[in-house]
Amino acid sequence: MLRTLILTLAALIATAQTIPLSEYAKRREQLRTSLNESVVVLWANPLRPDIHDRNGVFQEPNFYYLTGWMQPGAALLLCAACPEDKREIFFLPVRNARRERYDGPMVAPGDKDATDRTGFKKVLPVEQLEQSITASLAHARDLYTLFDGHEQALNKLAPLRSVKDAKLSITQLRLRKSTTELAVMQKAIDASIAAHFASWRATKPSLHEYEISAIMQQTYYALGCERNAYPPIVGSGPNSVILHYNSNRRKMDSGDVLLMDVGGEYSMYAADITRSIPVNGKWTLRQLQIYNMVLGAQNAAIAAAKPGVMLPDVTKAARDYLNAQGKGPNDLPWGDYLLHGVSHHIGLDVHDPFDPTIPLAEGNVITIEPGLYIAAEQLGIRIEDMIVITKDGSRLLTSALPRTAAEVERGMRP
Numbered sequence: 112m113l114r115t116l117i118l119t120l121a122a123l124i125a126t127a128q129t130i131p132l133s134e135y136a137k138r139r140e141q142l143r144t145s146l147n148e149s150v151v152v153l154w155a156n157p158l159r160p161d162i163h164d165r166n167g168v169f170q171e172p173n174f175y176y177l178t179g180w181m182q183p184g185a186a187l188l189l190c191a192a193c194p195e196d197k198r199e200i201f202f203l204p205v206r207n208a209r210r211e212r213y214d215g216p217m218v219a220p221g222d223k224d225a226t227d228r229t230g231f232k233k234v235l236p237v238e239q240l241e242q243s244i245t246a247s248l249a250h251a252r253d254l255y256t257l258f259d260g261h262e263q264a265l266n267k268l269a270p271l272r273s274v275k276d277a278k279l280s281i282t283q284l285r286l287r288k289s290t291t292e293l294a295v296m297q298k299a300i301d302a303s304i305a306a307h308f309a310s311w312r313a314t315k316p317s318l319h320e321y322e323i324s325a326i327m328q329q330t331y332y333a334l335g336c337e338r339n340a341y342p343p344i345v346g347s348g349p350n351s352v353i354l355h356y357n358s359n360r361r362k363m364d365s366g367d368v369l370l371m372d373v374g375g376e377y378s379m380y381a382a383d384i385t386r387s388i389p390v391n392g393k394w395t396l397r398q399l400q401i402y403n404m405v406l407g408a409q410n411a412a413i414a415a416a417k418p419g420v421m422l423p424d425v426t427k428a429a430r431d432y433l434n435a436q437g438k439g440p441n442d443l444p445w446g447d448y449l450l451h452g453v454s455h456h457i458g459l460d461v462h463d464p465f466d467p468t469i470p471l472a473e474g475n476v477i478t479i480e481p482g483l484y485i486a487a488e489q490l491g492i493r494i495e496d497m498i499v500i501t502k503d504g505s506r507l508l509t510s511a512l513p514r515t516a517a518e519v520e521r522g523m524r525p
């Protein structure tokens with residue numbers, strides 16, 4: 112049964128899923144409209160190679176959200192009040208034969224297919240960015256950019272204009288996932304679920320945490336993921352209570368719990384999934400007691416997540432459930448052993464930006480990840496799943512990966 116499920120997942124993931132250039136154009140139009148008397152200037156990550164050395168080239172997520180563009184060194188200018196042909200301009204570095212020797216062919220301004228490849232009608236050399244910004248200011252009042260250092264350049268270029276942060280406006284768009292975004296995210300999720308299944312079958316006493324980490328990464332990389340969404344957390348026994356443990360060096364013992372908070376990134380979108388399993392394939396009674404409380408807290412939090420609710424209320428639902436289970440060690444209510452909030456937005460970033468004053472709304476994708484951590488017993492259990500908020504509740508995006516203690520045991524059997 113498990114094998115069939117995994118084969119089905121693999122087949123689903125094999126069909127490539129991308130977001131069409133027209134959707135990026137629609138997002139830019141929405142941003143332009145929301146900042147309609149302003150000029151928006153955004154930069155891609157720079158060509159400077161050192162920032163890409165460790166992890167390879169990646170794109171600034173807000174820039175990627177609005178352009179789908181992976182090459183570094185680009186820039187974007189939006190101006191709703193400008194004449195039609197200057198409402199959006201894309202800037203690219205000029206052709207550099209030596210760089211292309213290293214990095215492969217790139218689209219350059221002046222290329223015949225530059226419009227088709229970028230989805231922009233107007234593509235100029237990045238050297239013309241300054242004069243284009245200045246020209247656009249004849250039609251607009253303020254300048255918006257991301258405050259990652261670029262605001263200083265704009266302040267210098269236009270000292271009499273006010274330079275404002277574009278982050279909130281872009282965040283508001285990014286919070287609501289489109290149908291195509293959800294389809295891409297499902298790819299990241301399905302590949303990560305296959306990785307968790309693989310870990311269940313592989314785990315046994317005397318293996319090292321990094322061996323399980325390697326098996327999980329191998330699984331989602333082979334299914335098309337291009338990166339870890341975050342450093343894999345594979346913590347057994349005493350490491351299961353360390354929230355962001357990721358050295359993954361320990362040799363596992365029979366009787367340990369193994370906590371795996373591991374997810375891949377597909378087409379720039381993150382998955383974030385945690386399961387906790389018994390290293391020898393069989394829960395102890397104490398582990399089972401803790402596991403079922405965490406699962407109950409997760410169900411309570413999922414039930415609480417719906418449009419209009421604030422994220423701290425989702426955490427409160429989990430904590431209230433735990434507190435209703437009585438007292439844990441040291442006579443403390445169980446809720447005290449939940450050491451963190453249980454939910455965050457996820458998308459292009461594993462911790463997607465959000466505005467704490469805006470309640471949950473249809474199309475938001477969030478995690479639900481309660482845990483109980485008892486350091487004195489070297490026992491940490493966390494269960495993390497991803498949901499999308501619907502009109503009147505939510506839908507579990509990670510439902511293909513079982514959550515109950517009995518199903519985990521069954522999934523570990525050879």
Ligand SMILES: [Mn+2]
Nearest residue numbers: 383478480495
């Ligand atoms: Mn998480």
